[in-house]
Structure formats: structure tokens, C-alpha cells
Amino acid sequence: MPRVTNGSVDGIQVEDVRIVVVMVGLPARGKSLIAQKIVRYLSWLSIYAKAFNVGSYRRQDNPAPNAEFFSTGNTQGEQLRKAAAEAAVADMIEWFENEGGVVAVLDATNSTKERRRWIAQKCDERGYEAMFVESVCDHEEIILGNILEVKTTSPDYKDMDPETAVLDFKKRITHYEAIYETITETDLTYVKLINVGSQVIINRIQDYLQSRIVYFLMNLHIKPRSIWLSRHGESEFNLSGRIGGDADLSARGRAYAQKLPELIRESIGDRKITLWTSTLKRTIQTAEHLPYPKLQWKGLDELDAGVCDGLTYKEIEEKYPEDFKARDDDKYNYRYRGGESYRDVVTRLEPIIMEMERNENIMVVTHQAVIRCIYAYFMNVPQDRSPWMEIPLHTVIKLTPKAYHTEEERFFANIPAVSTFRAKHTSAKMEGEVQPELVKTEGDVQVENS
Ligand code: ATP
Ligand code: F6P
Numbered sequence: 001m002p003r004v005t006n007g008s009v010d011g012i013q014v015e016d017v018r019i020v021v022v023m024v025g026l027p028a029r030g031k032s033l034i035a036q037k038i039v040r041y042l043s044w045l046s047i048y049a050k051a052f053n054v055g056s057y058r059r060q061d062n063p064a065p066n067a068e069f070f071s072t073g074n075t076q077g078e079q080l081r082k083a084a085a086e087a088a089v090a091d092m093i094e095w096f097e098n099e100g101g102v103v104a105v106l107d108a109t110n111s112t113k114e115r116r117r118w119i120a121q122k123c124d125e126r127g128y129e130a131m132f133v134e135s136v137c138d139h140e141e142i143i144l145g146n147i148l149e150v151k152t153t154s155p156d157y158k159d160m161d162p163e164t165a166v167l168d169f170k171k172r173i174t175h176y177e178a179i180y181e182t183i184t185e186t187d188l189t190y191v192k193l194i195n196v197g198s199q200v201i202i203n204r205i206q207d208y209l210q211s212r213i214v215y216f217l218m219n220l221h222i223k224p225r226s227i228w229l230s231r232h233g234e235s236e237f238n239l240s241g242r243i244g245g246d247a248d249l250s251a252r253g254r255a256y257a258q259k260l261p262e263l264i265r266e267s268i269g270d271r272k273i274t275l276w277t278s279t280l281k282r283t284i285q286t287a288e289h290l291p292y293p294k295l296q297w298k299g300l301d302e303l304d305a306g307v308c309d310g311l312t313y314k315e316i317e318e319k320y321p322e323d324f325k326a327r328d329d330d331k332y333n334y335r336y337r338g339g340e341s342y343r344d345v346v347t348r349l350e351p352i353i354m355e356m357e358r359n360e361n362i363m364v365v366t367h368q369a370v371i372r373c374i375y376a377y378f379m380n381v382p383q384d385r386s387p388w389m390e391i392p393l394h395t396v397i398k399l400t401p402k403a404y405h406t407e408e409e410r411f412f413a414n415i416p417a418v419s420t421f422r423a424k425h426t427s428a429k430m431e432g433e434v435q436p437e438l439v440k441t442e443g444d445v446q447v448e449n450s
Contacts, residue, residue, distance in 0.1 A: 017209055018096050020123050021105040022116070024134035026180055027173050028146040030196070031135055033403055034217065035107040041216055044346065044353075044377045047102050047209070052092045054108035055156075058084035064156055067171035072178050085115070089122055096128065103209070104128075111180045120188060131210055132190035133217065134183050139195055142222075143173075150403050196222055219358040226400045227356065227378070228264055228273075228363040229371050232282035233257050234393050234417040237310075241418075244302060244309035249285045252415055256394045257286045259413050264363070264396055267411065273361040276300060276352075283365045292363065299348050302367035306339025313422050328424050331387040342387045345373050353377055368420060371397075378406045388424060393417035 021038060023031040035051045042049035058081060062069060069077040085108060095101040110116055116132065123130040137143060147169050151157070157165035183190050191214050192201040200218050205211050233253030237245045249257060275292040277283040278300035287294060308316050308323075317324045320337070327334040335341035349370065356362060356374075364374065368391055376386035378399050391397075394417045400407040 017102065017207060018126075018128045019103045019209060019213075020092070020119070020128050020130050021103060021213065022110055022119055022130055022132045023105065023107045024110045024116070024132050024183060024190075025136065026111065026176050027109065027169065028143050028151060029135040029137050030146065030222070031109070032107055033150075034133065034135060034193075034220065035105040036404065037220065038103070038105055038213060038216065040377070040380050041353075042103050042213075043380075045350065046343070046346075046383070048100060049103040049105065050095060050101060051105040051107050052088040052095075054081075054084050054088045054106070057087045059155060060084075064158060064160075067168045067175060070172045070175040072175060089119070093122075093126065096126070103213075109176060109180075111176055113181050113185060116183070116185065116188070129206060129210065130189065131205075131213070132183055132188055134190060134192045136182065136192060136194045137196065142196065191217060193217060196220075216354065216357070219354055221358070221360075223360055224400075225360040225362075226267075226271075226398055227361075228268070229374060229397045229399065230260070230286070230363070230365050230395070231368055231371055231391060231393050232280075232286040232365060235282045238393065238418050238420055241312040241314075241420075242310055243313070243316075244305040246280050247282060249282055252394075252417055253282070253286070256413050256415050256417070257288055259415060260286065260396075261289050261291065263411050263413050264398075267398055267409070268361070268363075271361045273363055274359065275363045275365065277365045278302065278367060278370070280367075283367070287365045290363070297352060299352050300364065300366040300370055303342065303345050303369035304336065304339040306336035308336050308339070331424075332383040342369060342373060342383075345369055349373050349377075375399075379408070390421050393420065 021035070023035055025031050032051075032053060032055075035053070039049045039051050061084075062080060065077070068074060070081075071077065088106065088108070092101075092104045092106065095104065106119065110119065110132070120130050122128075144166075147166055148162070151169045152162040152165040157168070160168075183192060186203060189204040189206055189210065190201075191203075191205075192199075194200070197218060197220060200214075202214060205214055232249070233256035234250045235245075235247040235253055236250050237243070237247040238253075239250050273292045275287055275290055275294045277287050277294060277296050279296045279298050280301055283300070284296070305311075308320065311319070313324075323334075323337065327336075332342045335344060353374070364371075366374075369387070371391045372386050372389050375381065375389065375391070375397065376383075378401065381389065394413040394415045396411040396413075398409040398411065400409075
């Protein structure tokens with residue numbers, strides 16, 4: 001993954017900044033989940049970020065301790081936990097110094113002032129900015145839900161029945177509560193997220209990158225929801241193998257638009273949903289029959305192919321052979337003459353991703369490159385792979401974020417369409433050809449190949 005160690009990347013200033021996001025909170029307050037989300041978000045924006053989970057260092061020597069290990073009276077347990085924190089911090093420093101890290105997330109309870117002071121000092125000594133992120137939650141049912149969702153299946157409770165695991169984990173929380181000190185150190189930079197963001201307290205946020213992280217944290221929620229993604233139906237340009245443009249749907253594309261409400265009806269059920277399209281005709285026509293409130297985003301328009309707009313891949317290869325090769329060599333970073341790169345698309349999608357985090361159920365009808373970028377965000381796909389993913393036409397992808405992963409389902413309309421996919425280093429021979437395996441009439445909509 002391209003790393004950013006200094007300078008500015010697409011508007012995000014990271015000059016000489018090294019930030020340590022220090023998670024703070026009692027067990028089962030969502031710290032690890034928040035840590036992972038920060039890393040995924042920053043990595044998607046090409047900011048080199050990594051989480052250091054103290055629990056996994058502790059597990060190297062104590063794979064499955066019971067609650068007593070965490071008791072205040074257990075001096076040996078305390079020493080071992082401190083040793084795990086020291087090992088994580090040492091690896092973090094090594095990563096900053098030798099691997100060009102920009103944002104580290106130190107994922108542990110960091111529950112006492114003394115522990116936080118120690119971390120702040122370590123950061124000060126090396127010129128890292130420490131930013132504490134405390135998750136406070138006193139909703140019993142959320143905490144119990146968290147324990148059931150992620151703790152009973154944690155490696156700490158391998159081979160233990162869930163009921164015993166819940167009891168033990170609750171005891172562990174009680175031990176932490178005995179020594180826990182919420183952040184009141186006003187000289188520190190911190191964000192306090194109270195009851196899943198229903199209140200947010202911010203103190204001494206210092207620079208642009210920190211403020212981006214805060215804004216991201218403010219938009220997170222844990223309400224169950226899904227995101228439905230679809231490319232527009234097959235367009236006239238797809239049929240002739242041309243890229244870009246603002247063409248109408250083909251006959252088969254219109255058939256897909258007709259079928260779309262039925263294709264997703266069951267999976268949406270009676271949920272409230274908002275539908276986002278780009279401003280191009282093919283996505284608006286695809287969404288035409290969907291009975292949901294609609295919003296058009298310019299930011300969802302297809303990757304701008306600049307001087308290549310309206311050409312076929314074959315014509316591009318003939319007219320601009322060097323560009324064609326350069327794009328294959330580094331598709332994520334290649335910017336079309338007068339147009340955009342995948343990196344540019346990610347930058348313009350950032351506010352849209354932020355809105356997606358803030359909102360609940362959303363369906364997005366957009367374009368091949370844009371879906372690749374959105375999908376890469378949710379599924380954590382690295383930049384060297386994301387521009388090469390196959391996102392077929394006439395298929396709905398449903399993504400459901402879970403605690404530590406995102407679930408994916410695909411719904412196929414079974415309406416044939418051309419393939420617009422071109423594999424790396426292949427000549428563009430797919431253009432205008434109907435993908436044979438897709439020419440089926442399994443669905444109840446029958447259309448003729450043109
Ligand atoms: P531990 O200290 O044991 O590592 P943790 O604080 O890291 O616990 P997670 O493992 O991240 O807790 O818990 C994940 C659960 O927390 C998920 O079920 C998720 O829905 C929930 N969660 C996410 N954000 C929050 C939040 N801000 N407050 C409370 N719960 C949250
Ligand atoms: O061919 C359909 C299309 O949406 C074009 O408009 C766009 O240029 C292209 O896909 C993006 O895919 P790739 O980056 O693989 O060329």
C-alpha cells in the first residue's frame with residue numbers, strides 16, 4: 001500500500017505528523033471495533049495506519065486467563081498486563097521509526113491516569129501526538145449485547161460455554177471498574193464518546209488529521225443496517241464497449257431497471273431506505289422504478305476518463321499506448337489525461353463515505369469504478385486489488401456491517417449484459433461482446449441480445 005509519511009495527500013495534510021490514538025474505556029465498550037474502523041478509514045485514504053492491540057500481546061503468555069487475572073489484588077497479573085502494554089508500545093515505536101507509520105492506534109483499556117501519563121510521556125519524548133479516545137457507555141443492554149456478540153467468541157474464552165464466559169467477562173469488568181478513572185486530564189488531547197456518540201466531548205484537538213479522525217468518530221453508530229450497491233443497468237455505451245459518456249440504458253438495461261424493485265424487495269423488507277444515484281442518465285434511469293426517496297450526488301459520477309472519454313479500450317490502446325500500459329502498471333494511481341485516477345475518486349468519495357457511516361439503510365446506484373472504491377472501503381480491499389475487482393452488471397451487492405467484519409450477499413437479476421471487465425495486461429477484446437456465461441434466460445425477464 002502506498003504510504004504517506006509526510007507532505008499532503010489529496011488535501012489531507014499529514015506533514016511530519018505522527019499520531020498515537022490511545023483508546024480508553026472499560027471492557028466491551030467498542031474500543032477494538034473503533035480502532036479497526038479508524039485504521040480502515042485512514043488506510044482507504046492512503047494514510048499508513050496500524051492498530052496495536054495490547055490484548056493480543058497479553059495472550060501470547062496468557063492465552064485464556066479467567067477474571068481473577070484482572071483483579072486489582074493480583075500483582076503478578078498486573079505486571080504481566082503492564083509488560084504486554086510495554087511490548088505493544090515498543091513495537092509501535094519501531095513501526096513509526098522504521099516503517100514510516102503515520103497513525104498508530106493503541107488498543108487497550110488504558111483505564112488509569114497513571115497509565116495514560118506514561119503513554120503521553122512516551123509520545124512526548126519522540127514527538128508523537130497522543131490523542132486519547134474514550135468510549136464511555138453505561139447502557140446495560142448495550143454492554144450485555146456486546147459481550148454476547150463478541151466476547152463469548154473471543155480467543156480468551158475458547159472452549160468455554162457462553163454462559164460461563166458471560167459471567168466471567170462481567171467479573172472482569174467489575175475488576176476494571178474498581179480502578180477505572182475517566183479522562184479529566186485537561187492538558188491531554190482527547191475525545192470522549194458517550195453512549196455511542198449521543199454526546200461527544202472534545203478537548204485540545206490540534207491539527208487537521210486529528211480533526212478528520214474526530215469527525216469520523218462523530219459519525220459512527222452501531223444501529224444494524226445494510227447498504228445495497230448496484231451498477232446502472234447495461235447502457236448503450238456498454239454495448240459498444242465505450243467508456244464514460246452519458247448514454248441511455250440499453251433494452252436489457254431497462255429490463256434490469258424494471259426488475260430491480262422485485263430483486264431487492266424481500267431483502268429490504270419494510271426498512272426505511274434512501275436511494276442515491278449519480279447525476280448521469282444511466283443511474284437515474286436504473287433507479288426510476290424504485291419507490292424510495294432519491295438523492296443525486298455529483299460525487300457518485302463515474303471516474304472521469306478525460307481525453308479517453310467515449311473511446312473503447314482498444315482505441316485507447318492504439319491512440320495512447322503509453323498511457324494504456326501505465327494504467328495497467330498502476331491502475332490505482334494512473335490519472336487519465338484531463339481526467340481522474342482511482343485515488344482521485346476515493347478523495348471525492350470521502351464525504352459520501354462519511355454520510356454512509358452517519359446514515360442507516362442506503363441503496364447506491366452508481367458506476368463500476370465508484371462501486372469498486374466504496375466496496376474497497378467496507379471490505380478493506382487493498383489499493384493494488386480494488387481497481388481490478390469484477391463488479392458485474394445486473395447484480396445487487398448487499399453489505400451488512402457487523403462487529404468485526406462486513407457480511408456480503410449478491411442478488412443476480414439473471415438478465416444478460418455485456419462484460420465491461422478488462423483483465424490486467426489483456427487486450428481489450430471483450431468490448432461489445434456478450435459474456436457467454438451471462439447469456440441465460442433463467443430470470444423471468446427475457447431480452448434479446450443485440
Ligand atoms: P475489550 O476491552 O474487552 O477489548 P472493547 O472495548 O475493545 O473490549 P469491542 O471488542 O470493540 O470492545 O466490542 C465490540 C462491540 O462494541 C460491538 O458489539 C459493537 O457493536 C459495540 N460498540 C461499538 N462502538 C461502541 C460504543 N461507542 N459504545 C459501546 N459499544 C460499542
Ligand atoms: O465501461 C464502464 C465503465 O463504467 C467506464 O465508463 C469507466 O471508464 C470504466 O468502467 C471504469 O472501469 P476501469 O477502471 O476498469 O476501466
